Amino acid sequence: MTFKSRLLVTVAVAAMSASAPAAAETLTLYCSPQIEWCQLVIEEFQKATGIEVAMTRKSSGETYAQLKAEKDNPKGDVWWGGTGDPHLQAAEEKLTLEYKSPMLDKLRPWAQQQAKQSGYRTVGIYLGVLGYGYNTELLAKKGLPEPKCWADLAKPEYKGEVQIANPNSSGTSYTTLATMVQLMGEDKAFDFLKAMHKNVNQYTKSGSAPIKAAARGETVIGVSFLHDVVTEIVEGFPLKSVSPCEGTGYEIGSMSIIKGARHMAAAKKFYDWALTPEAQSLMVKAKAYQLPSNASVDAPPQAPKASATKLIDYDFAKYGSSEERRRLLAKWDKEVKDLPR
16 A cells, blocks of 8 residues: 555544544443332433433342442442442442532431441432331221231231331341331340241332232232332322331432442432432422432422331441341341241
8 A cells, every 4th residue: 555545544534533423421320219210310311411321220239239249340330229228338348439429518417417427438319218008908808907016017917918028138128127126126126027927928029019019909018118108009009108106217218329430420420410409309200209318309298207207216327337237137037037937
């Protein structure tokens, strides 16, 4: 090839490169709330930024396990939603990245505290109260009394009528386990869990599955966050939510940037956007009924009222630690999971 030919080829390649469209910015999102909310958030974020999002939906316990499995070769960029305890555990194990969003001072105090406690490796995006719901039609058909307290779920008349998730895979159920320990003391809590075990018809993988099963008449009672009960009620299912008489725990749904994220600029853009009033106002459209963390966004009118609930002083520092989580789950596996029913 002559010098002139080589020059022409070089100029042609340069021209093609200059005219070729830039590669689209992308983001890989691990999403733990209900799939409808995940999809809506992705749709609106893509509209707002033009960033293309690939999403995987798993429960918070499963996502935490995935982060641990991928720590040497991270696949995801942002983990959005799900109970705060596993986000705190991921922060403690340095699986997530320290990041102070410029939106931080716009958040409610409990969301800012979640960020501070984690060394700014996670942040609160919503608050949800733990409880349960029951199918009113199925309860009446079976002639069962109305349950009002945690203690009722261990009564013999509800044998085979209670559904709850496995705390190894479900952040909702781990919150339940930690709540019982804080509410009753560890020995009495495990006595209660053993007694309730006799009434459990299934330990599901996902925390929202039990209340969906109750809504569809597959079980009378489903242990869940109360906002998930409200979601099913709004859909027209015959459910009643119960804030247990003894008191109950709560979650701070959280968001974290995964350490080693491959699309860091896009991850930070999503993180900041997800804390804006515009993003958090999507809750109602997604039929999600938690309390948003942005102080300028009101909770949906259907949302459970935290002020009307007897909330425990949930110790996120202790029960959000990896060591305590491992210990409690090992004890549940050993003393509760495989008991005869």
